[in-house]
Amino acid sequence: LIGSEFSSLEKEEKQWREVIAGVRRRFGGTLSYSANWDHLETIKWWDAIDSIGMTGYHTLTKKDDPTVDELTDAWRKLKAELVAILEKTKKPYFFSEMGYASLDGINKNPWDYVSPDVVDQKEQADCYEAWFRAWQKSPNNFRGAFFYTWWRNDDDKDKRQYTVYGKPAAQIIKKWYKK
Numbered sequence: 813l814i815g816s817e818f819s820s821l822e823k824e825e826k827q828w829r830e831v832i833a834g835v836r837r838r839f840g841g842t843l844s845y846s847a848n849w850d851h852l853e854t855i856k857w858w859d860a861i862d863s864i865g866m867t868g869y870h871t872l873t874k875k876d877d878p879t880v881d882e883l884t885d886a887w888r889k890l891k892a893e894l895v896a897i898l899e900k901t902k903k904p905y906f907f908s909e910m911g912y913a914s915l916d917g918i919n920k921n922p923w924d925y926v927s928p929d930v931v932d933q934k935e936q937a938d939c940y941e942a943w944f945r946a947w948q949k950s951p952n953n954f955r956g957a958f959f960y961t962w963w964r965n966d967d968d969k970d971k972r973q974y975t976v977y978g979k980p981a982a983q984i985i986k987k988w989y990k991k
Contacts, residue, residue, distance in 0.1 A: 816909075817851075833860075845861055852866055862903065864906075866894075869910065869921075872886035873920065880941050890946075898953070899953060903953065905954060931971050931972050937980035944985075
């Protein structure tokens, strides 16, 4: 990744192209950039890199207690929008970071791990289940996701954080990867 979530700098197309060219002179591998979930269409230099990364902190519903079906429907709509944007690039694309804290209503603002007060490991698991259901059949250019996060701090904060370690969400991820 040549960068991640530099939203205020992404409009600087000339400078990004210079950075990319400089990296290519020194590095022979695949280059990607991780755009914030709401910035995919602002980047005009996708053609200069090899693959497109994006964060996946999209609002799914406006409810604190959505069903898995409601979450899945939301992800399917988002998927259709993302595919319409990304397939035009003819580049491989992936979620460079996505996840859900174990909080009630986290599906509304997945990036907000501070405001919600009530721990809800079921909603975290339901959000992952919905994502897998929606993305299980995808275009060939889709390469998958990096989930945030597996590690833990071994303290009480883990109950409400993004970690899936030791939580129902980990079982959802394992179930889908076995398929």
